[in-house]
Structure formats: structure tokens, C-alpha cells
Amino acid sequence: MLEGMMLKLQEVSKVFRVGAFGGKTMTAVDEVSFEVARGEVVSLIGESGSGKSTIGKMVLRLMSAQKGTITVDGDDITKLEKRAYYRKIQGVFQDPFSSYNPIFKADRVFSMIKEVYFPKEPDRIWRDKVASALNDVRLEAGQVLNKFPHQLSGGQLQRLLIARALLLDIDLLVADEITSMLDASTRIDVLNLLADLKSRGLGVLFITHDLALGNYISERTVVLHQGRIVEYGPTEKVFETPEHAYTRKLLASVPQLHRKWEGV
Numbered sequence: 001m002l003e004g005m006m007l008k009l010q011e012v013s014k015v016f017r018v019g020a021f022g023g024k025t026m027t028a029v030d031e032v033s034f035e036v037a038r039g040e041v042v043s044l045i046g047e048s049g050s051g052k053s054t055i056g057k058m059v060l061r062l063m064s065a066q067k068g069t070i071t072v073d074g075d076d077i078t079k080l081e082k083r084a085y086y087r088k089i090q091g092v093f094q095d096p097f098s099s100y101n102p103i104f105k106a107d108r109v110f111s112m113i114k115e116v117y118f119p120k121e122p123d124r125i126w127r128d129k130v131a132s133a134l135n136d137v138r139l140e141a142g143q144v145l146n147k148f149p150h151q152l153s154g155g156q157l158q159r160l161l162i163a164r165a166l167l168l169d170i171d172l173l174v175a176d177e178i179t180s181m182l183d184a185s186t187r188i189d190v191l192n193l194l195a196d197l198k199s200r201g202l203g204v205l206f207i208t209h210d211l212a213l214g215n216y217i218s219e220r221t222v223v224l225h226q227g228r229i230v231e232y233g234p235t236e237k238v239f240e241t242p243e244h245a246y247t248r249k250l251l252a253s254v255p256q257l258h259r260k261w262e263g264v
């Protein structure tokens, strides 16, 4: 095992039953293997329907794999106690609003973590920890904690979720299209925040359909096509010398900002 290697997928497959009576099947993820080390961002790139979110859900144990194994530091994730698992690994998703219960104010997110994971921590110390985690994601406790989700922006809600993950002192973040609902400047802020966290040793599985984002943030890139990995390697290599025709097609479809559109 590589030093610091943390998340490892080995020939993981997911087959869904489809059709009116579940008589047909479709393979959404087909024998996928890759790894994410500590302090590393790995992007999982592919067009809609390529199986990216299904992989994220299996890693987060929201769905089981039919075949293959997923291990964290060598342990099969399905054998780990759930609470201990979620101390290490958390997910943040595309639509931050869906992760919140609209009837609770934002501070509820943090009080729930305290109840479940840190029941003995004195309130004063806990408050300081929350304030410091919020500071890390560039939010101010006084401005966000007493608000309902609808009173906060998408970017603020995403940051709150990242702060929550920080409080748990996780090792790996599964970020599924987390910037797609954000405007351009907030998006760069959230990306830079991830880069910050990475430098502190957090591993990130960065799921995106946006090649440019993947290129910006990740050390290694996995390109998925119809549930299969078609390219996997250092991001630079994947972008500069793609081996597979599908990757070349994806790259060619990215608008070239330095060129003007010349029409057809």
C-alpha cells in the first residue's frame, strides 16, 4: 500500500434494476478501481449519467456495491461501525439546501454533531471550536448561526457543511458537484477553500462534469464513461496527453476562452 493511501476502490460495480417490473438491469458502475491519498484531490470527471454520483454514494455508504471492495486505510467500509466511519468521511452535495432541514436554524447542524459525537465537551469549549471551524471557512458565527437555511446563500450553506466536516476532523471529503449552483466568484472561493484543506492533509474526491474545475483543483483525474474508467492518472498528463478518444472528445468540447467563437 502506498504511504498515506486512504480510500481505495477495487473493481467496484453497481447494477440497477430498471424497467416496469425491474426485469432489466443497467450497469451504472463497472469494475472501477482508483485511490485517494491523504492531502490529495482526485477528480472524478464524466458526462451526465456516467456513474459519478453512484460512486460517491457508495463511498458514503448511502448505497451498497454489488461487486468489489471499498476500503479506508485497509478496512472494508461495510464492516466499520457507521458512527466511526462518518467521523472520517463526510459528503457535501450539489444542492446545499437539500442537506438542511428548513425548520431548524443553522446552529442545529452543529448542536447535532455535539450531541452525537462530543456529548461530554463543555459548551464553552464547543462554542470556541464551532467559531474556529466557521472562521476556517470564512464565515462569522454571529452572522450565520441564528439564521434559517432560506436566509443564507448557497455558498454560505456549502461553507457551513464544510465547517461541519472540519469539526469532525475528517480525513476524506466527498464533494459532489458542490460548486455547480454557485456563482463564479463564490465558486472560486469554495475551490480555494478546498485547496486550503488539502494542504492540511484532507483527501478530497471531487466529483464534477466540469473539466476546467477538475484541472484547477486536482492532482489526479479519473475519467468515467458509461460507468467505466477510460483514463486515470496525474491531471496534467490526462489533460495534456489524453490516451482515450472519449477524453479527447471531452477536452475538445470545453470552450476555449482565449478564442472567439467563429460560428458554424
Ligand SMILES: Nc1ncnc2c1ncn2[C@@H]1O[C@H](COP(=O)(O)OP(=O)(O)OP(=O)(O)O)[C@@H](O)[C@H]1O
Binding pocket: 016, 017, 018, 028, 046, 047, 048, 049, 050, 051, 052, 053, 054, 055, 209
Ligand atoms: N436508483 C437508481 N435506479 C436506477 N438507475 C439509476 C439509479 N441511480 C442512478 N441510476 C442510473 O445510473 C447511471 C449513473 O447515474 P449517476 O447519477 O451516477 O450519474 P452521474 O455521472 O452522477 O450523472 P449526473 O452528472 O447527471 O449527476 C444513470 O444512467 C442513472 O440513470
